[in-house]
Amino acid sequence: MLRLLLLHALLAAGLPARAQAPEAATAALAEAAGPGAPAQDGRREEARGPASPVVHGIPRQAGSPGPRYTEREAWEPERILSALRDAYPGRIDRVARRSGDWAIRVGGEWYCWANGRLLPESEREEWERYDPVPFYRYPRELPPLARLGGEEKEALEARLKQREEDPPLRHSGFFDALWRIRDRVSSWERVKTIYFLGIKTEIHRDLMEDLAAVEEEIQALLPGDPQLSRYVGSLRTLDGYNWRRIDGTSSLSFHAYGAALDVIPAYYGGKQVYWRWAMKASPEWYSLPYENRFMPPMSFVQAFERHGFVWGGKWLTFDTIHFEYRPEVLLLNGFLPAP
Numbered sequence: 001m002l003r004l005l006l007l008h009a010l011l012a013a014g015l016p017a018r019a020q021a022p023e024a025a026t027a028a029l030a031e032a033a034g035p036g037a038p039a040q041d042g043r044r045e046e047a048r049g050p051a052s053p054v055v056h057g058i059p060r061q062a063g064s065p066g067p068r069y070t071e072r073e074a075w076e077p078e079r080i081l082s083a084l085r086d087a088y089p090g091r092i093d094r095v096a097r098r099s100g101d102w103a104i105r106v107g108g109e110w111y112c113w114a115n116g117r118l119l120p121e122s123e124r125e126e127w128e129r130y131d132p133v134p135f136y137r138y139p140r141e142l143p144p145l146a147r148l149g150g151e152e153k154e155a156l157e158a159r160l161k162q163r164e165e166d167p168p169l170r171h172s173g174f175f176d177a178l179w180r181i182r183d184r185v186s187s188w189e190r191v192k193t194i195y196f197l198g199i200k201t202e203i204h205r206d207l208m209e210d211l212a213a214v215e216e217e218i219q220a221l222l223p224g225d226p227q228l229s230r231y232v233g234s235l236r237t238l239d240g241y242n243w244r245r246i247d248g249t250s251s252l253s254f255h256a257y258g259a260a261l262d263v264i265p266a267y268y269g270g271k272q273v274y275w276r277w278a279m280k281a282s283p284e285w286y287s288l289p290y291e292n293r294f295m296p297p298m299s300f301v302q303a304f305e306r307h308g309f310v311w312g313g314k315w316l317t318f319d320t321i322h323f324e325y326r327p328e329v330l331l332l333n334g335f336l337p338a339p
């Protein structure tokens with residue numbers, strides 16, 4: 001039972017909804033990758049869905065009792081909303097009880113907790129139509145690999161299948177308000193071109209300072225960290241802003257906000273970077289040893305974590321080139337912001 005609960009927690013933490021495929025660094029890997037791999041001309045395939053993990057397995061049918069398995073239950077709504085307020089002081093100014101529910105004010109507009117769905121107050125009664133926004137356990141160290149028994153494997157397979165047939169649907173209003181984005185045009189208006197470690201990319205203007213701080217920490221470490229130096233020297237592409245939406249839903253990828261960054265080297269060295277690709281190679285992709293996954297140095301990951309970014313390499317459904325800005329997740333997990 002404990003193991004099953006753990007599986008559910010891992011799933012809750014780690015399932016990117018219809019996740020976008022990372023760019024393959026080599027043609028060979030691209031061929032092996034199948035759907036989601038970049039086209040041969042190197043351009044990214046369009047609209048693969050969001051990069052952020054999604055709480056899965058929570059039925060949104062009428063009469064659903066709401067979240068059952070997820071680690072979300074470990075935190076009270078007030079704690080989660082307070083973490084959001086602390087994480088985005090320029091955008092969120094209040095957390096309060098309103099009309100019998102917790103609510104949070106973003107850019108002057110109130111959003112209610114609505115059983116974890118974070119909805120505009122006018123849509124509160126519609127909560128069963130949506131999946132919860134994921135707030136999940138994020139460990140400091142690399143999490144132990146999942147070792148699943150027969151029953152657990154079946155449960156995982158069933159949930160992945162269900163997820164394909166009925167993709168998670170999240171209300172995007174809260175994050176749209178947070179990032180001041182209404183549509184593709186307004187998203188592009190919020191984006192700035194930057195150079196990060198000498199490579200050009202586009203990110204949300206609100207993250208320019210955070211990324212500059214990450215870069216500065218990495219540069220300070222380079223002289224004493226040959227592994228980090230080799231890794232940084234191997235980097236070729238940074239994919240930040242990319243307008244994407246989950247098919248058939250209103251949920252946007254964090255790349256569509258310019259709040260996620262794929263850090264892509266010239267070669268993956270035959271290693272796996274992305275769970276969907278790994279799944280094609282092995283039915284037990286989730287227990288693929290870390291040495292067989294493409295891994296940035298932990299000093300690189302930690303520099304991002306200190307400035308509000310989570311790394312997809314710690315998700316069960318791993319995406320080891322993906323970083324996204326979720327300071328509230330880090331705060332909930334006891335990470336302190338950099339001074």
Ligand SMILES: [Zn+2]
Pocket residue numbers: 020051255260261262321322323
């Ligand atoms: Zn990504």
